[in-house]
Amino acid sequence: MNFAKYSMKEINKQFWSKQSITNSSMLGGYDQINNVDIQQSELFLLKNIQQFNTLLELGSGIGRISEQLFIKYFKEIHLVEREAKFLNESRRRLSKFNCLYYQMSVEEFEPKTNYDCVWIQWISMYLTDSDFCNMLQKFNKSPIILKENISSQDYQYDEEDASITRSERIYENLIKKSGFKIMDEQFQQGLPNDIYKIKFYLLKHQEL
Numbered sequence: 001m002n003f004a005k006y007s008m009k010e011i012n013k014q015f016w017s018k019q020s021i022t023n024s025s026m027l028g029g030y031d032q033i034n035n036v037d038i039q040q041s042e043l044f045l046l047k048n049i050q051q052f053n054t055l056l057e058l059g060s061g062i063g064r065i066s067e068q069l070f071i072k073y074f075k076e077i078h079l080v081e082r083e084a085k086f087l088n089e090s091r092r093r094l095s096k097f098n099c100l101y102y103q104m105s106v107e108e109f110e111p112k113t114n115y116d117c118v119w120i121q122w123i124s125m126y127l128t129d130s131d132f133c134n135m136l137q138k139f140n141k142s143p144i145i146l147k148e149n150i151s152s153q154d155y156q157y158d159e160e161d162a163s164i165t166r167s168e169r170i171y172e173n174l175i176k177k178s179g180f181k182i183m184d185e186q187f188q189q190g191l192p193n194d195i196y197k198i199k200f201y202l203l204k205h206q207e208l
């Protein structure tokens with residue numbers, strides 16, 4: 001679908017520049033889902049990832065997931081986040097751990113290495129279809145865990161933060177178009193009824 005790419009990015013940047021530096025803003029105000037989010041992410045991670053040396057988190061916000069989950073397992077964590085104030089907060093939270101920080105957009109980030117896991121949570125909704133496919137294609141040698149909101153309509157656009165919530169059908173088409181296959185998939189359980197469904201996908205490049 002054709003979204004007005006530049007105004008969308010501008011609206012999205014403005015939105016995040018005004019958000020507070022809290023777990024709550026990372027969770028869209030639904031603080032009560034933090035624990036179930038982390039618990040099921042842990043199960044999905046341990047079920048699907050075999051090596052625990054390096055992890056890359058894209059759109060890492062304030063380091064909410066790294067702090068509560070990734071530091072328990074990975075020796076080295078790389079975080080990509082566009083908003084400086086969020087990245088600084090993750091530097092503070094993760095100061096005792098072996099982390100590398102990239103203050104830039106996911107679209108600009110070019111990996112210099114392969115990772116044991118690339119974690120992509122609640123960031124795909126801020127990308128156009130083509131930016132989403134370009135992002136996946138940068139990681140054709142690394143297993144990817146994608147965790148994202150899922151809508152019943154193919155595309156649902158939210159004017160407040162310029163986010164696009166996609167259906168399973170759309171995500172699955174984009175994943176295939178990018179040259180990846182779905183190795184495992186699962187819905188997040190334990191969510192309130194008034195929010196989108198959330199789905200995990202384990203992706204590997206077709207040639208891996």
Ligand SMILES: C[S@@+](CC[C@H](N)C(=O)[O-])C[C@H]1O[C@@H](n2cnc3c(N)ncnc32)[C@H](O)[C@@H]1O
Nearest residue numbers: 016026059060061064082083105106121122126
């Ligand atoms: C909903 S929060 C999720 C943060 C984190 N994944 C979590 O679950 O706690 C989305 C984050 O993505 C960042 N973001 C949005 N668009 C981005 C982009 N194009 N490149 C990098 N970061 C982006 C925002 O600044 C914000 O920190």
